[in-house]
Amino acid sequence: MPKDGTATKELILDCTQELVYERGFSATTLDLVLEKAKLTKGAFFHHFKSKDDLATSLIERYxxxxxxxxxxxxxxxxxxxxxxxxxxxxxxxxxxxxxxxxxxxxxxxxxxxxxxxxxxxxxxxxxxxxxxxxxxxxxxxxxxxxxxxxxxxxxxxxxxxxxxxxxxxxxxxxxxxxxxxxxxxxxxxxxxxxxxxxxxxxxx
Amino acid sequence: MPKDGTATKELILDCTQELVYERGFSATTLDLVLEKAKLTKGAFFHHFKSKDDLATSLIERYxxxxxxxxxxxxxxxxxxxxxxxxxxxxxxxxxxxxxxxxxxxxxxxxxxxxxxxxxxxxxxxxxxxxxxxxxxxxxxxxxxxxxxxxxxxxxxxxxxxxxxxxxxxxxxxxxxxxxxxxxxxxxxxxxxxxxxxxxxxxxx
DNA sequence: ATTAAAACATACTAAAAGGTATGTCAATAC
DNA sequence: GTATTGACATACCTTTTAGTATGTTTTAAT
The missing domain is CATH 1.10.357.10 (Tetracycline Repressor, domain 2)
Structure with a gap:
């Protein structure tokens, strides 16, 4: 089994939540999230199916x-x-x-x-x-x-x-x-x- | 002097405000506004310099x-x-x-x-x-x-x-x-x- | 009637956005 | 050690979106 990615997923959710608080979900682009998290598209779409999935995961965790x-x-x-x-x-x-x-x-x-x-x-x-x-x-x-x-x-x-x-x-x-x-x-x-x-x- | 366009401008502002209440400003695209107002890009950019200008005009009127x-x-x-x-x-x-x-x-x-x-x-x-x-x-x-x-x-x-x-x-x-x-x-x-x-x- | 200027419509452009395809690396089981 | 699989990175594609260029219509003053 390879390494654990849950920390990365949590990091993405953390960064998203901060940005959502500042500018709302629609204005929170994936690029903004990934810049904040210092990650790339590959990381994001490995953990989330879509931006809608991100919205769902975020509110579920919340x-x-x-x-x-x-x-x-x-x-x-x-x-x-x-x-x-x-x-x-x-x-x-x-x-x-x-x-x-x-x-x-x-x-x-x-x-x-x-x-x-x-x-x-x-x-x-x-x-x-x-x-x-x-x-x-x-x-x-x-x-x-x-x-x-x-x-x-x-x-x-x-x-x-x-x-x-x-x-x-x-x-x-x-x-x-x-x-x-x-x-x-x-x-x-x-x-x-x-x-x-x-x-x-x-x-x- | 040509015809009066203030009614159109007000209509655009009205439609925008309704949409902003429903989905926020960022998600309120110009296309959505213009579809609701039954107008086109030409009408919009005649009355507003940009979407930022729309945000300004809306809050000023409010x-x-x-x-x-x-x-x-x-x-x-x-x-x-x-x-x-x-x-x-x-x-x-x-x-x-x-x-x-x-x-x-x-x-x-x-x-x-x-x-x-x-x-x-x-x-x-x-x-x-x-x-x-x-x-x-x-x-x-x-x-x-x-x-x-x-x-x-x-x-x-x-x-x-x-x-x-x-x-x-x-x-x-x-x-x-x-x-x-x-x-x-x-x-x-x-x-x-x-x-x-x-x-x-x-x-x- | 002519014309000037505002009030629009239509067709297009450029950039930003979400999403995909593919590859590389790293950790673990065997 | 090697194979396998998840965890990412890179480069690209596609659609959406703001914005532009240009044309047409309408109104009213002359």
Whole structure:
């Protein structure tokens, strides 16, 4: 058996993701990727069937990472407290930490990047992108529903509302970040949402 | 004097904006635009020097529209009440109305679309995009500062924080909207921010 | 009516993009 | 050591895309 090429494939995906964050997927040409990775066409088409395959592989890898992060957040939050509301607040806190310490979320969100050129992707990639959101909605939505069985919000809102608001707060931070440059805006946005939830349920 | 071509130019800009919302600017080829507008290359390059010029003209037109909308919001809010906090809440209400009645904001946000492929644009376009955000920040920020001279927030936050949170709430709604399809999510996100401000200052 | 000039259409060009064909090298099993 | 196979590099091809060159139509002032 010959040598291992998985490192090269990961390198291509890394370089692609960085470029996608900067200029979107369509403008991320293979030449740009290969220049950044210091590789050639031969290397690329050995690991990927096409540019579409690259888009698919990238979002698939991203989905795995996000799922792991989400699981980690839930697990850590459940170790802190048994109260579902406090668990959500803790999860937001962990997210803020991740962003402020230069974690993966401080670099951007591939779901958001893809969302702004959805029509360019095939049905499979679109489905995968949406699945990312769905996963977060299910997990966070569950926590909010349990929280609302226990506590009454001061203003009538649904668990689904809160869940979408949380995702929107994060993604909105990403947009401002892309425009302004400082990832701290992302955590600021999450802090605001945490404040909102705190006030809404009179927590803390 | 020959006939008037401004309608054609506007048509090209309209078609471009729709396509940019769907697939981003880079993937919006001139052929796609001209097919949608039922025009030809000749028409395009008569009105625009280049595709870069198209990007510039599009964001310039968008900036003018946004500035008018913002002025309208402020004027209407100032007619409703003299209280700066209530003015902000009123402005958010008007925004929600605009979105729910199929206004321009329910179609997308060009600042956000551009933000995800910033590296593809020249310095001029980047500056114009940022100016859009800056304008909103100045106007809304001013209202929040005056509101905080009068009222104490229950949780310590700055006027700039709130301003950025408001913009992030809107843009976050846009991201989810792009992914899911229903523009109502945008207004839901704005409602959540309005709730936040209400709770924060004990308004209503 | 003539004409000038803007408002387009048509046909083409050049370069950039994705993709292919083919070859070389390196690691491992035998 | 040799053969085999994956991991790349190089050179080329093809299509797409922005852009150009040139021609035709339309409008309105004279």
């Amino acid at each position: 989905l795995i990472g996000e799922a792991m992060l989400l699981n980690s957040l839930v697990e850590r939050a459940e170790q802190v407290t048994r109260d579902p509301l406090q668990q959500v607040l803790a999860m937001i806190g962990f997210l803020i930490d991740d962003i402020d310490t230069g974690g993966p979320l401080s670099k951007g969100c591939l779901f958001a990047s893809y969302a702004f050129e959805l029509a360019e992707f095939d049905e499979n990639v679109r489905a995968l992108s949406k699945r990312g959101f769905t996963k977060w909605r299910e997990v966070i939505g569950d926590k909010f529903e349990k929280a609302m069985e226990k506590y009454q919000p001061k203003i009538p809102v649904s668990a689904m509302d809160l869940t979408e608001n949380m995702l929107a707060s994060f993604e909105g931070g990403i947009v401002i970040f892309r425009m302004e440059g400082s990832p701290h805006i992302i955590s600021h946005s999450m802090i605001a949402f945490r404040n909102y939830v705190s006030l809404l349920f009179d927590a803390d | 900036l003018i529209g946004e500035a008018m909308l913002l002025n309208s919001l402020v004027e209407r809010a100032e007619q409703v009440t003299r209280d700066p906090l209530q003015q902000v809440l009123a402005m958010i209400g008007f925004l929600i109305d605009d979105i729910d009645t199929g206004g321009p904001l329910s179609k997308g946000c060009l600042f956000a679309s551009y933000a995800f492929e910033l590296a593809e644009f020249d310095e001029n376009v980047r500056a114009l995009s940022k100016r859009g955000f800056t304008k909103w920040r100045e106007v809304i920020g001013d209202k929040f500062e005056k509101a905080m001279e009068k009222y104490q927030p229950k949780i310590p936050v700055s006027a700039m924080d709130l301003t950025e949170n408001m913009l992030a709430s809107f843009e976050g709604g846009i991201v989810i909207f792009r992914m899911e399809g229903s523009p109502h999510i945008i207004s839901h996100s704005m409602i959540a921010f309005r709730n936040y401000v209400s709770l924060l200052f004990d308004a209503d």
